[in-house]
Structures are given as structure tokens and as C-alpha cells.
Amino acid sequence: MIEADGITKRYGDFVAVDDVSFTAEAGEVVGFLGPNGAGKTTTMRILTGFLPATDGTARIAGHDIFSDPLAARRAVGYLPETPPLYPEMDVTGYLTYVAKIKDVPRGQRKAAVESATERCGLADVHRRVIGSLSKGYRQRVGIAQAIVHDPKVLILDEPTVGLDPIQIREIRHLIADLADPEKAAHTIVLSTHILAEVEAICRRVIMIHNGKKVLDQSMAELTEAGESLEDMFARIILREEEAA
Amino acid sequence: MRHVGAIAGRELRSLFVSPVAYAVLTLFSVLAGFFFLLSVQGFSEAINYYQQIGQFEALRGINLNNQLIGPFIQVMWIVFLFLIPGITMGLFAMEKTNGTEELLMTSPLTMWELVLGKYLAAAAFVTLLILMMGFFPSLLFLDGDTPVLGLLFGGFDLADPDPEGLQTLAGLLGLWLLGLTYAAVGTFASSVTRNQLVAFFLALALLLVLWLLSVVADLGVAEGAAGTATGLASVLTWLSTSDHFDKLARGLIDTRDLAYFGFMIGAFLILTKTAVESVRWR
Numbered sequence: 257m258i259e260a261d262g263i264t265k266r267y268g269d270f271v272a273v274d275d276v277s278f279t280a281e282a283g284e285v286v287g288f289l290g291p292n293g294a295g296k297t298t299t300m301r302i303l304t305g306f307l308p309a310t311d312g313t314a315r316i317a318g319h320d321i322f323s324d325p326l327a328a329r330r331a332v333g334y335l336p337e338t339p340p341l342y343p344e345m346d347v348t349g350y351l352t353y354v355a356k357i358k359d360v361p362r363g364q365r366k367a368a369v370e371s372a373t374e375r376c377g378l379a380d381v382h383r384r385v386i387g388s389l390s391k392g393y394r395q396r397v398g399i400a401q402a403i404v405h406d407p408k409v410l411i412l413d414e415p416t417v418g419l420d421p422i423q424i425r426e427i428r429h430l431i432a433d434l435a436d437p438e439k440a441a442h443t444i445v446l447s448t449h450i451l452a453e454v455e456a457i458c459r460r461v462i463m464i465h466n467g468k469k470v471l472d473q474s475m476a477e478l479t480e481a482g483e484s485l486e487d488m489f490a491r492i493i494l495r496e497e498e499a500a
Numbered sequence: 501m502r503h504v505g506a507i508a509g510r511e512l513r514s515l516f517v518s519p520v521a522y523a524v525l526t527l528f529s530v531l532a533g534f535f536f537l538l539s540v541q542g543f544s545e546a547i548n549y550y551q552q553i554g555q556f557e558a559l560r561g562i563n564l565n566n567q568l569i570g571p572f573i574q575v576m577w578i579v580f581l582f583l584i585p586g587i588t589m590g591l592f593a594m595e596k597t598n599g600t601e602e603l604l605m606t607s608p609l610t611m612w613e614l615v616l617g618k619y620l621a622a623a624a625f626v627t628l629l630i631l632m633m634g635f636f637p638s639l640l641f642l643d644g645d646t647p648v649l650g651l652l653f654g655g656f657d658l659a660d661p662d663p664e665g666l667q668t669l670a671g672l673l674g675l676w677l678l679g680l681t682y683a684a685v686g687t688f689a690s691s692v693t694r695n696q697l698v699a700f701f702l703a704l705a706l707l708l709v710l711w712l713l714s715v716v717a718d719l720g721v722a723e724g725a726a727g728t729a730t731g732l733a734s735v736l737t738w739l740s741t742s743d744h745f746d747k748l749a750r751g752l753i754d755t756r757d758l759a760y761f762g763f764m765i766g767a768f769l770i771l772t773k774t775a776v777e778s779v780r781w782r
């Protein structure tokens with residue numbers, strides 16, 4: 257569903273992402289881990305077509321992000337680091353607009369908006385102006401806009417930032433539900449700094465450090481090794497720092 | 501092209517919940533009214549003057565189109581110069597500050613859909629301004645015996661009291677095209693910065709330069725040896741908005757002037773598309 261092939265991003269001499277390759281199957285939830293500035297956001301921006309890669313490419317649901325960008329983008333739902341919101345619009349108006357530009361057919365728009373509103377716990381505020389919502393609610397609107405067109409692939413940059421514990425649990429349920437192989441079997445890539453979140457919902461962990469992929473393992477293997485994710489994170493990052 | 505409407509519609513709705521649209525509409529009505537009254541006053545003073553000095557020949561040559569409506573439309577360019585950049589400054593700059601650029605650029609939109617959607621929103625606003633402005637000259641089309649005209653002219657008997665409808669429409673068409681061109685320039689200015697104020701002043705500067713190109717050309721001709729500078733001077737004069745607009749404002753429709761405005765709109769929209777795309781090559 258996602259096939260990233262040697263993605264590299266350079267800003268002048270600085271290499272933000274260095275030859276990152278991975279694949280993610282349908283029904284898989286992949287957690288992107290890494291310290292601040294590791295290159296997680298940059299990688300996601302390339303996968304969603306927001307930034308061009310200096311080198312390498314990726315295929316989303318079989319569509320190359322550079323040679324077939326429109327089809328690739330149609331298949332992706334993306335929650336950027338800052339939710340892309342228009343403060344002056346109300347929640348329903350905003351989601352309807354997103355549904356339009358994401359090619360949801362006219363007849364299905366209303367249902368799509370209602371379902372995204374429902375799933376992200378926005379039913380009570382759907383007539384409110386986005387600018388008047390609290391940070392957590394704005395984050396929920398951000399998640400709702402990522403799923404409104406029911407994309408095959410979801411790329412979520414720190415989706416649970418700013419949410420209250422109940423909502424974090426709900427969003428994790430939502431993510432697990434979206435990825436459920438028995439149901440929609442979406443492919444989901446999410447970045448986070450909350451290791452417990454990775455343990456709770458991810459089937460695979462990809463760790464990035466200084467732009468390089470330093471770990472790519474299934475959660476099952478990691479738990480088998482018996483080391484806590486936190487210890488492992490520290491161990492790998494410190495090892496890399498020493499090597500550098 | 502099916503996304504153009506969605507983008508333009510959202511833009512217009514946002515414009516009309518923001519104070520900017522209403523500030524511009526209010527300012528525009530006040531300024532248009534003011535300049536109209538000035539034009540009326542200038543017109544009646546001219547009649548007064550000719551009557552006093554007994555120039556009845558000149559008096560007969562005066563008509564509402566050439567001495568009132570034309571000058572009124574001509575002077576409105578200065579209002580457009582300041583107001584249209586105010587309308588367009590947010591078009592792209594706001595998307596960048598909102599972070600919604602990431603939504604647009606990762607949606608299945610083509611660059612042309614995005615640029616045209618934005619531009620059409622601004623163009624619709626300009627059209628609204630023209631319709632509002634048409635109110636003033638239309639006063640002159642009311643029957644001569646109505647109080648409005650009596651009020652305006654103190655009951656003068658004009659040799660030719662009726663304005664030309666077509667000539668007036670041609671003038672308004674000219675102003676509309678000028679506004680559409682200014683909107684294209686403003687759209688471009690908004691696409692190269694994330695700061696609305698910078699977009700506003702950049703548009704203002706570009707529009708002033710465009711207007712003054714013909715003045716520059718005239719200076720060049722005066723200074724340089726006659727004949728040598730004419731090639732460049734004629735290009736500059738052609739590129740300048742002023743001559744094309746002045747002709748149309750007076751009601752003279754010439755396809756070459758229409759082509760000029762079409763060319764400028766197209767050129768600035770292509771520039772906008774290039775600028776928006778270049779986000780990708782940072």
C-alpha cells in the first residue's frame with residue numbers, strides 16, 4: 257500500500273532525510289519514532305506530495321507520487337503537524353469543502369461529512385466556528401479532514417497531540433478500527449513521541465534518526481525481545497550519537 | 501476544472517465573513533460617490549463658465565458622456581489601485597499562515613484549478629464593485645425632469661441632455677477589465693509571500709509601475725536621441741495600462757486594447773501558477 261523507495265531530502269548541504277525505504281501493507285499501523293528533528297515530518301510531507309524528494313520516490317496504493325500525483329493524493333488522508341484549518345469556517349462547512357476538493361462524489365458528501373464528524377467526536381460542535389474551538393477540538397477536526405474521503409492510506413503527524421486522555425483513547429480506537437484487516441484495512445503511518453501509543457496501536461515500528469532509518473521491526477518481535485520500547489529508543493539513539 | 505467552483509466559493513464565503521470585504525465595499529461606495537459628485541460639480545462649473553463668457557459654441561459641444569461620465573470612470577482607477585490589492589492580498593498568503601497550504605497541495609487539485617479558483621473569487625468581487633458603481637452614472641439616465649437631475653445641475657438646459665448608453669457601458673467595461681487585470685496582479689503578489697501586508701504593497705508597487713511605464717517611455721523619448729529609443733518606448737507604452745484604459749474609459753472600444761487586458765490577465769495568472777508551483781522546489 258505504501259512503498260517508499262530511497263527517499264532523500266536535502267536542504268542545501270543538510271540532509272533531512274537520507275535514503276529511507278520501507279513498505280507498509282494494508283491493515284498495518286506503522287509508528288514513526290525518532291527524536292526531534294529526525295526527519296519524520298519531512299518524510300511524511302514527501303509521501304503526501306507536499307514536498308518533492310531530492311531523490312527516490314514512493315508509491316501510494318500503487319500510484320507513483322511523482323508520475324501519477326493526483327491518483328496518489330486521492331488515496332491519501334493527511335494530518336499535518338499543524339492541522340490545516342480555516343478559523344472562520346464552521347466544522348461542517350469546512351469538512352464539506354475538504355470532501356469536495358478530495359473528490360468525494362456529490363451524492364456521498366453529506367454522509368461522508370457526518371460519518372467523519374461522528375467518528376471524531378465532533379457532533380456537538382459541528383455548527384461552531386473552528387476558530388472558537390479549543391486546541392484539542394481543532395486537532396479532532398484535523399483528523400476528521402484526513403478521513404473524510406475514506407482514503408486507503410492515512411498519514412498522521414502526531415495525531416494525538418493536545419487531546420485529553422479520553423479522546424486519546426477514542427482516537428486510538430478509531431485508528432485501530434480503520435486499520436482492522438476484517439473491515440476497511442487502511443494503511444496507517446503515524447508519528448508520535450508517546451511510546452505507549454506505539455505499544456498500544458502499532459504493528460510495526462520504524463525509527464528515524466538524523467534522517468536515516470535505524471530500526472524497522474514488528475511490534476511482536478520487539479515485545480519478544482523483552483526490552484521496553486523506551487529503553488530500546490534510548491539505546492539506539494545513544495548508540496547512533498556515539499557512532500556520529 | 502471541477503474544483504474551481506469549490507475553491508472560489510470558499511474564498512468568497514471567507515471574504516464575506518471577514519471585515520475586509522465590508523471595509524472595502526464601504527470605502528468603495530463612499531469614494532465612488534465622492535468622485536461622482538466631484539465630476540458633477542466639474543461638469544456644472546464648465547457649463548457655468550461657458551455661459552458666462554458667452555461661448556455658446558463650446559457649450560453645445562459639451563455632453564454628459566465626455567465631460568462627466570468619462571472623467572468619473574477615469575478617476576476611479578485610483579480607487580481600484582488601492583482597494584483591489586486589499587481584496588487579493590490574502591488569497592494565497594492566508595493559506596500559508598493558516599497552514600492550509602498543506603491541505604491544498606496534498607489534495608487532488610491541479611495548479612490551474614487552484615489559481616483559477618482563487619482568481620475567480622477576486623474577479624467576482626471586482627464585478628460586484630462595477631455593478632455597485634454603475635448606480636452613479638445610471639442616475640443620469642433618469643428622465644431630465646426628475647428631481648435628481650434638477651438637484652445635480654440646478655435645472656440647466658443642455659443642448660444634448662441624454663447620455664449615450666453604449667458609450668457609458670463601454671467605459672464601465674474598461675473599468676471592469678482594469679479591475680480584472682489588477683486582480684490578476686494582486687493574485688500574483690499574494691502567491692509570492694506569506695505576509696498579507698507585503699502582498700498588498702507588492703501589488704500596489706507593481707500596479708503603479710505598470711501605470712507609469714508610459715510616462716517612463718515619454719521621458720526616455722524626450723531625453724534620448726529622437727528615433728533611437730522609439731522601439732523600447734513603444735513597447736513600454738504598450739505594456740502600460742494607462743493609455744489602454746483611458747481610451748476605453750472614454751467609451752472607445754478597440755480590440756487591441758481588449759487584447760491588452762486579456763494578455764495581462766493571462767500573463768499574471770501564468771506567473772501565479774509558476775510561483776505557487778515553486779513551493780514544491782524549495
Ligand SMILES: Nc1ncnc2c1ncn2[C@@H]1O[C@H](COP(=O)(O)OP(=O)(O)OP(=O)(O)O)[C@@H](O)[C@H]1O
Binds near residue numbers: 294295
Ligand atoms: N525548509 C527547511 N529548510 C532547512 N531545513 C529544514 C527545512 N524543513 C525542515 N528542515 C530540517 O529538517 C530536519 C527534519 O525536520 P522534521 O520536521 O522532519 O523533523 P521531525 O522528525 O518531524 O521532528 P519533530 O519530532 O520535532 O516534529 C530538521 O533538522 C529541520 O530543521
Ligand SMILES: [Mg+2]
Binds near residue numbers: 337
Ligand atoms: Mg515533526
